[in-house]
Amino acid sequence: MKRWQKAIQDNYGTPSIELVSGKGSVVKDANGNTYLDFLAGIATNVLGHAHPAIVKVVSKQISTLGHVSNFYAHPNVLELAEKLQKLTGDKSARTFFCNSGAEANEAAFKLSRKTGKYRVVATQEAFHGRTMGALSLTGQPSKRNPFKPLIKGIKHVPFGDSSAMKRAITKKTAMVIVEPIMGEAGVIVPPSDYLKNLRQYCDEKGALLVFDCVQTGMGRTGDWFGYEYSGIKPDVITLAKGLGGGLPLGAMIALGSAAQLFEAGDHGSTFGGNPVATAAALAVISSIEKEKILAHVDQVGAFLLAELALTPGVSEVRGAGLLIGLTLDKPVAKSVVKKCQELGALINAPGDTTIRLAPALNVSMKQAEIFLAIFKRALKEVTHV
Numbered sequence: 502m503k504r505w506q507k508a509i510q511d512n513y514g515t516p517s518i519e520l521v522s523g524k525g526s527v528v529k530d531a532n533g534n535t536y537l538d539f540l541a542g543i544a545t546n547v548l549g550h551a552h553p554a555i556v557k558v559v560s561k562q563i564s565t566l567g568h569v570s571n572f573y574a575h576p577n578v579l580e581l582a583e584k585l586q587k588l589t590g591d592k593s594a595r596t597f598f599c600n601s602g603a604e605a606n607e608a609a610f611k612l613s614r615k616t617g618k619y620r621v622v623a624t625q626e627a628f629h630g631r632t633m634g635a636l637s638l639t640g641q642p643s644k645r646n647p648f649k650p651l652i653k654g655i656k657h658v659p660f661g662d663s664s665a666m667k668r669a670i671t672k673k674t675a676m677v678i679v680e681p682i683m684g685e686a687g688v689i690v691p692p693s694d695y696l697k698n699l700r701q702y703c704d705e706k707g708a709l710l711v712f713d714c715v716q717t718g719m720g721r722t723g724d725w726f727g728y729e730y731s732g733i734k735p736d737v738i739t740l741a742k743g744l745g746g747g748l749p750l751g752a753m754i755a756l757g758s759a760a761q762l763f764e765a766g767d768h769g770s771t772f773g774g775n776p777v778a779t780a781a782a783l784a785v786i787s788s789i790e791k792e793k794i795l796a797h798v799d800q801v802g803a804f805l806l807a808e809l810a811l812t813p814g815v816s817e818v819r820g821a822g823l824l825i826g827l828t829l830d831k832p833v834a835k836s837v838v839k840k841c842q843e844l845g846a847l848i849n850a851p852g853d854t855t856i857r858l859a860p861a862l863n864v865s866m867k868q869a870e871i872f873l874a875i876f877k878r879a880l881k882e883v884t885h886v
């Protein structure tokens with residue numbers, strides 16, 4: 502910890518454990534302690550740690566050709582874009598690759614300027630990243646305030662409130678950006694007709710509809726993209742986290758006429774679409790398909806939701822698939838996270854009463870049962886109930 506403090510900036514605080522290896526949903530720290538990983542790199546390691554398919558293709562790729570830049574084509578980047586196009590079910594889909602969620606949202610933000618308009622409607626408490634553009638879209642005052650003034654022209658309305666959105670979207674709106682389920686805000690699920698309503702309002706006013714699927718994409722909710730249950734399609738999908746299965750990779754996928762807005766020279770990224778990261782993403786997609794992981798996510802997610810709802814000390818359970826948020830009766834979430842860590846499970850607390858679970862999508866039912874036992878014991882010990 503002393504070495505960390507002497508070499509690393511304090512923006513994260515100092516972590517209490519150092520992880521050195523992992524296999525599937527189990528990680529080991531530098532002292533040899535093992536933990537069930539129910540956070541998975543913050544909803545990122547969708548296939549768990551050291552998945553053989555990722556290890557194989559990444560090892561092969563790095564020993565063949567590690568990086569080429571976007572001056573040159575590479576088969577992986579093309580294959581991945583084609584694969585993503587198939588997953589969207591829309592032949593008009595065109596992908597821009599980058600390295601993170603913030604960059605994917607920056608790309609969407611810039612794309613919206615190419616409509617000739619600049620106003621944006623986003624939602625309060627949403628999280629879209631920490632770079633200046635993405636932070637301007639983010640609706641969390643604690644993250645925004647130290648960095649004001651941010652980009653102008655962005656209105657934040659309450660999440661899930663269709664009427665507020667309807668009032669805010671005008672003919673001057675370039676884009677509306679929402680998370681299908683707000684992740685960092687504590688796994689907040691909107692009313693079932695919300696996304697459909699947004700599609701209608703955007704169509705009426707000629708605004709781009711952007712779904713930030715950085716956290717809810719790549720099978721996390723039991724679908725490829727977190728909006729699919731709504732039956733509508735956005736104009737832009739942003740992805741990162743699970744896409745690279747642990748390697749840094751983001752994507753901004755535009756559909757329909759939005760896919761034609763960027764022209765040569767408008768945007769770029771040196772590392773975006775790197776052959777190693779895209780090899781990992783191809784392995785992620787083919788493993789999710791081959792191992793029938795989406796159905797598994799539904800099954801384990803439903804089991805966890807049902808069991809957690811019956812747990813004393815838990816007042817609300819919400820989410821979809823393996824993105825699960827809990828509200829506790831008492832503001833002890835941070836102590837519960839600490840106690841779980843002592844008992845051998847990693848989770849996180851986005852707020853004082855809120856716990857978030859986002860395990861690997863291939864976490865086993867047995868591991869889910871072991872986790873529940875740890876969590877229930879931790880909650881009991883912390884609240885003395």
Ligand code: PLP
Pocket residue numbers: 600601602603604606628629630631680684685713714715716717741742
């Ligand atoms: N968008 C959403 C919905 C996120 O959950 C996150 C990260 O938590 C981001 C964007 C930012 O992603 P990154 O940290 O990769 O920049």
